[in-house]
Amino acid sequence: MPLHVVYAQSGKLSARDILNKVDDLYRGDASTGEMTMAIVTENWSRTLTMQIWAKGKDKSLIRILSPAKEQGTATLRVGNDIWNYLPKVNRTIKVSSSMMSQSWMGSHFTNDDLVRESRMADDYTFETTFDGVRDGIKVIEITCIPKPEAAIVWGKIVLTVKDESYIPLSILYYDESMNLVRTLIFSDIKNMDGRDIPMKMTVVPADKPDESTIVTYNQITFSTPIDDSVFSLRNLENP
Amino acid sequence: MITIYYSWRNLWRNSRRTLITLIALALTTAVLIINLALVEGYLKDAVANATDLVVGEAQVHAPGYLEDHSLYKTIENPDAILKAARDNGIGATERTYGYGLVSVGNKSAGAFFWGVKPSAEKTTFELAKHIGEGSFLTDSETGGIVLGKKIARSLNANVGDEIIAVVQAADGSLSPALYNVTGILKSAGEDIDRGAAILNDADFRGLFVMDKGVHEIALNSKGRIAPEMMPQLLAPALGKAEIKTWRQLLPAFSDIINLSSASIGIIGIVFFLAAGLGIMNTMLMATYDRMREFGILKALGTGPARIIGNVLAEAFLLSLVATLIGIILGLAGSYYLQVVGLDTGKVSGEISFAGVAFDPVWHASISVRTIILPVLEMWVICVLASLYPAILAARLEPVKAMLHV
C-alpha cells in the first residue's frame, strides 16, 4: 500500500506501526537495486559497488561490480544459509556458523546482519521515549528492549524517526550494560519507485569512531518481480 | 711427596678393604655422573623442544603485536635486525602472520596463516622436519600449504587435497586463493596443531596483499648464545621493536622447567645424602679397623693433629683415585646414553605439555659440570666422612685403642 495513503487516513501512527514501517522500508515482495559501499577503517579505505536482488524476508543475492579485482564475487542468502562465490578461484564456500559473526566484505556489517530476521515490533518491547524537536527537526524516538526469550545480543536499541513521514534518522545499538556499541544513521532521502527512502546508511562503531561503513543506494526498484531461480547456487556461480 | 707415598702405602696395607672402598667410591661417582648427565639432558632437551622447533630462543615483534596479532603491526627495520643477528652468529628467520579461513570440500575452519621463507626455516628451526605426512615447503615452489595436525584432521584434509583459503587482506578486500596440501605437521603444540596454515612468503603476500612488512623475527643460536644476552647484542638494531626470550613467550613452560629443576635439585640432594651415607660408613669402618694401629702410633708419640692429618690425607688420596676411575666409567655410561638415549617411547608418541610438544627419547648430556660436581661432592664426602673417625682416633687413649678389636 502506498505510504501516503496510510498516514492520510489515521493521523499519527502507533509506535508498533512505526517499527514495522522501518523494518519493511527496504523490503518488499521483491526489490532490485545497485549500491555503493564505502568503508573507512584505521588501516585502509575502499569502495565497492554491487548489485542486489532481494525477495521476501529470506532470499537475497548480492554481486560485486567493482573494483575489478573483486568483480563477480557474490553472496547468496537463502533462509539461514549463506554462500560466498569467489570468482578468482571459481569456488563457492558455505558460510558456517563460526563465520556468521565475521564482517561481510570487510565492512562493519556482519554476515549475521544479512540474515537477521528479527522484527523490532515482534522481538522487542518498546515505548515512545521522545516526541518533539531535536536539532531543529520534529522527531519521534522509540526505545526497544529485546524480549527475554529473543536471541538478540543487544541490551536495547533506540530508533529515531522523522515525525509525520516516519522516515528513520538513526538507530543506536547498546550492549546489555547499556554501553553504546554502534550507530546507524540514515540520510539522503529520495523518492524511489513510489517510496520515500533514505538512500544513505552510515554505520559507526562506538569504540572506533573514525571508522565507518557508508552504504549508498544508487538505484532501487520495488515493483519488478524476481524469479526464485535467481536465488540458486547455479545462478550464484553463473550469472 | 713422602707423605703421599706413605699414605698410599698405608692404604694398601689392607688391600682388600681399600680395594672394596675404592670400587664403591668409583661406582658411586660414576652413578652420580650418569644421573647428572641424564638430568641435564632432560632439561636441555625439554628447552630445546620448545626453542629449536619453532619458538626459538627469542623473538622480535613490533610493540603491542602479541596482544592483538594485528596485520598492520609490522617490524620497522627487519633487515637491520636480521643482519645484526646473523653477524652475532644467531640464526634468524622472518615470519608474517594473518587470520582467515580454510575450506576443504564442505568443511571449513578458522586458520592462522604463516608466511615463511622455507630455506631459512630449515636451517634455523626443526619445524620443517617435523612433518607427519607429505613434505614441507620449498623456496621455489608456490601454491603449497602445510597444515597443523588437528586442523588437517578436522578438515579431513590429506596431502594433495585442494584447499580454498579466504582472508580479509591488508587492503580490506576479501581475498581467496587455492592451494594444494603439501604436508601435515606432527604435533607441535596446541596452537599450531589447531590452527597453523603455513604458506611460502610469496604466496602469503599475494593472499594478504602485503608487499612488505614482517611480523616476527625468530632467533635461534642453537645453544651457542644465552637468550638473556640477545637483547643486549641486538639493541642497536632494534629501534622500537621489542625482543622477548622464550621464558617470556612461554611462561607456563618456563615454570615447568623451573619446577623440574627444583625437584631435580631435591633429588640431587637426596642422592648426595645416600652416597654420603655409604661413604661415611665405609670410611668409618676403615678407620675403626685401624684403631689398634692408631693406638700404637699414639703410644709412640704421634700427635693427634698428625693422626688426623694422616687419615684425611689417605681419605683424600683414595677419593682422588676412585673419582678418576669413576669419571672414566661415568663418562662411558653417559656417552652411551647421550648417543643412544633412553627410549621412553613405548608411550603413544606425541604429547604436548604446557603448550610444547615432547620427544620421548631421553638423552644424557655431558658437560664439564656433570663431571666436576659429582667429583667435588665425592671428595667432600670422603674427607668429611673420615673426619669423625679421624678425630676419634686422635683422641684415643693409646692403651684402650691397642686393645680394640
Next chain:
Amino acid sequence: MHEQDSDEMISMLSRLAWRSVGRNKRRTIITVLSIALGLTFALFFITLAEGAYYQMIRDSVRMQAGHITLEQKDYRDAPAVDLYIKNPGELRNRIEALPDVEETKLLILGQGVARSGNGAVGVAVMGIEPSVEAGSSPLAKKIIKGEFLADTDDNLVIIGSSLASRLKLDLEKKLVLTTSDANGDLVDELCRVKGIFQTGSDEVDGFLVQLPINFARKLFTMPEGSATQLGVILKNQGKLNSVLKKIRGMLNDKDIVALPWREVMPELAAYITLDRTSNYIFQIILITLILFTIFNTILMSVLERRREFAILLAIGTPPGQLQLQVLFETIIFGIIGVGLGLLLGGAIAYYFRVHGLDISAFLKEGVTVSGFAMDTKMHARITAPIMLWSALIVFFATLLLSIFPMRRAARTPFADILR
C-alpha cells in the same frame, strides 16, 4: 633325626646371626638406616607422583567422559553432533548395575559461536546432567561467581572467566549461541550466564560453555534422551579392563563403541607414562646408590671376621653353614631396615596424603597438560601394591647382594689365615 637337626641348626644359626648383628652395633645401625632411608625416599617420591597421576586421571575423567566412554564409532575421527547415541537409557541402567561402576553420565559435545554485544568467540559447547555432575565435576568446585547448573535450568549456562571478560559478560547477562544443529541447519539460542568458573587452563576458561543437557538437545535439535557420549566412572581405576570387557559384551549395536580413557585422552596417558617412567628411573638410580652401601657393609662384615670364619671352617663347620649365617644376618638387616623404611616412608606419605604438597609457589601460571588444568596441590597416594612392591624389591635386592659376600665367607682360605 634329620628334621630335628635342621630345626636345631636354623635356630642356632639365627642365634648366631642375631649375636653378630648385635655385637657390631654401629655397622648394624648404618646398614639398617641405609635400607630404611633408601626405602623412605623412594616411597616419598613414588607416592607423591602416583598421587599426582591419580588426581589428574580422576579430574580429567570427571571433566570429560569418564574412565570408559561410549560413543558412535565414527565420532572420534570426525566429531559432529549428528553422531549421537539414540537411546542410551537402557544401556545406562545395565552399566550402572555393575558392581565396580560408581556412576554414569550423559554428555553432548558440540561446537558453536558465543556472541554478546561485544564480540563473538568460537566455543566448545558441553551439555551435562547437572544433578549427576554437581558432586563430581571439577568445574563445579571452581565456580568463582554465581552457581553451578541445575537440571531445571533452561537456557542458563556457565562460562569461564576468560570468556566472560572477553565478551564483557557477567551473571545474568545474555549471550547468543549460534551453531549448526544435528540436521545441519544454522540455529541461535539465547542464554544467560548462571555462573562463572576459573580452572587456570586457558582452553577451558576461554572456550568452554557448559549447559544442561536438555537445553543442549534443544539447541542441537536432538531427540529426547539422546547424547553424544555415555561416560562411565569407576570406583576403582584398577578395574578398568574387566569393566570394559563386560561393557563391550553388552553392546549389540555395532555402531556404538566403548573406549578406555587412554584412547579418548591419549595425551594425558602419554604424559603420565612418560613422567612415571622417568620417576622410576630416578628411583632405580637412588636404590642403586643405597645398595652399594649395603653391599659394602655386608662384604666388610664378612671380611672383618675372616679369622673367626677361618677357625670355624678349620674345626669342620660346613661352608654352607657359614653362608647361611651371612644370609640370616642379611635377612635380619633386611627385615628391620625394610620395616623401618615402611614405617617412616609410610608416615611421611601419609602426612602428604592428608595435607598435600603445594607446589603452586613454583608454578605461577598453573599447569596444563594438553589443555587440561592440573591441581597444584599434590596428595600422596598410598596403596598396598606400592608399599609391598617397594619393600619386596629392596628386600630381595639386599638378599641378592649378600650372595657374593656369602661365597667369600665360604671360601675363606682358613689355612693361610690361621698361620
